Amino acid sequence: MHAFFQYAFLQRALGAGLCIALACAVLGVFLLLRKDAMIGHGLSHVAFAGIALGLLLGQWPTAVALVVSVAAALGIMKLKEAAGIYGDTAIAILSSLGLALGVILASVSGRFNAALLGYLFGDILAIEPAEVVLSVVLAAAVLAVTLIFYHRFMYMTFDRDAALAAGVPVRRLDALITVLTALTIVLGMKIVGILLVAALLVIPAAAGLQTASRFKAAVIGAGIVAALSVILGLGAAYVLDWPASGTIVLVAFLIFGILFIVRRK
Amino acid sequence: MASPGTETGELIRVEGVSFSYGGIPVLSDVSLTISGGDFLAILGPNGSGKTTLLRIILGLTRPDRGRVTILGRPIEEFAERGMIGYVPQQATHFDPIFPASVREVVAMAVRSSRRRIARAEEEAAILHALEIVDMADFKDRRIGRLSGGQQQRVFIARAIVQKPRLLFLDEPTTGVDAETQDRFYDLLASLHTTEGITIVLVTHDIGIVNKHITKVACLNQRLIYHGTHDHFCSSGALKDMLAGGHHLVSHHH
Ligand SMILES: Nc1ncnc2c1ncn2[C@@H]1O[C@H](COP(=O)(O)OP(=O)(O)O)[C@@H](O)[C@H]1O
Ligand SMILES: [Mg+2]
Secondary structure, three states, X not given: OOHXXXXXXXXXXXXXXXXXXXXXXXHHHHHHHOOOOOHHHHHHHHHHHHHHHHHHHOOOHHHHHHHHHHHHHHHHHHHHHOOOOOHHHHHHHHHHHHHHHHHHHHHHHOOOOHHHHHHHOOOXXXXXXXXXXXXXXXXXXXXXXXXHHHHHHHHHHHOHHHHHHOOOOHHHHHHHHHHHHHHHHHHHHHHHOHHHHHHHHHHHHHHHHHHOOOHHHHHHHHHHHHHHXXXXXXXXXXXXXXXXXXXXXXXXXXXXXXXXXXXXX | OOOOOOOOOEEEEEEEEEEEEOOEEEEEEEEEEEEOOXXXXXXXXXXXXXXXHHHHHOOOXXXXXXXXXXXXXXXXXXXXXXXXXXXXXXXXXXXXXXXXXXHHHHHHHHHOOOOOOOHHHHHHHHHHHHHHOOOHHHOOOXXXXXXXXXXXXXXXXXXXXXXXXEEEEEOOOOOOOHHHHHHHXXXXXXXXXXXXXXXEEEEOOHHHOOOOOOEEEEEEOEEEEEEEHHXXXXXXXXXXXXXXXXXXXXXXX
16 A cells, blocks of 8 residues: 555545545535436536537637536526426436537547547546646535535525525526536546546435435535545555546445445344 | 514505416416414415415516515515515425435524524524424434424424514425324414414415414415405305305405
């Protein structure tokens, strides 16, 4: 384990991984309760279209993907509000559209290649110093917003009508959660890869939700599960020489499984 | 029956409110007033528009026609929301996996408020509200692990924790056993008389009309009756409402 910390790339993986994991875990608790568990999956497809568009335009693919994903996330929010469209239906509709447009754009631009895949499947073991900084900023932003709006987020998630009647600006806060989620997914995708982001948005939050009887405990529990998964997962990947992302997800799932069994007793 | 400290002026005025869902009329030209000290029951069969009317009064749904004012101001512009307590019809239909303790359910209302008070005062207010509804012993219990009646009392605590002047309850005793219902109405009566809270209770259950209630409004798309409780009992409004409502609007204040 001593050697583990001598490698700069592992330190960066640990630093950025922990930050993204915390952001995902905290957002995940709200997303799961809002029945938006598939949003990570859905927005990654949309981000694919954004990156293909960026490559076609020859401009900042990640920035284009950010704009496109935030727009799509807000679109999903609008579709959900429209009577008769479930959240998961809205996500499925827009993610299919994203995938279709991505395939067309990539084909038209003739750049269905390694560059595109590099943006889609970031690698936690190939993180650049600037991306560590970006991860810290992202995590700080997500945690700060959650702390500031904690009770209002909880209120509107638990009882939307009562929160509205109490004067909570529910629609604006919906948009805030949605935009933060899109930011976390697109940046996380580039930095640690979509597999990890999609998993960290859901598994730690699910673990926190099923064990806690208080909301605060669920949020903190999700954060702890996420952090443990990254630390133990990276360590195990190093020792076993396994792929890092997959090992982290496996550890997260194991922790979830253990908590699930313990709770059932 | 206004008690000391209760204002008796007009709090809410509903004027000519109409609303339809996709062309199907739900409310037609409903007008009523709610005054300080009222304990108003809005009665009507299922689907008669009670919930819709309440949501319009609270500014959650925009009427197609007509308007709602609170203390003379349009409800959409009304910012002092701490003055209003609300227990929605679906309050007990929350997500069963939602991990919130009883204390947290009440705290979310206090801590979401625009006008925050000192932390110690907030904590005291939360406990006090739980004591009023006799749920203080359960403050650390997960809300999903309570009976329907107990949950309903917690939602009332959440609605009164900011000491509202007006409390709206939408079918609060659905699925609650008779004995608990009696205790529940005693609780509302004491909030009305001792705390001086104006109460608007929406229900399809005519059986709840009792001595505590001062005013009655019968709704079936149109307002069939709006007046005092005493007059309600002697009028034919009850039969009219059950018969599906001739458009007999008799205002007896
Ligand atoms: N979201 C909705 N979309 C379409 N129709 C609705 C909706 N909500 C209520 N309605 C209809 O409006 C009428 C009044 O509903 P509601 O106000 O809930 O009545 P009540 O509370 O008296 O049972 C009912 O006929 C109901 O079917
Ligand atoms: Mg109703």
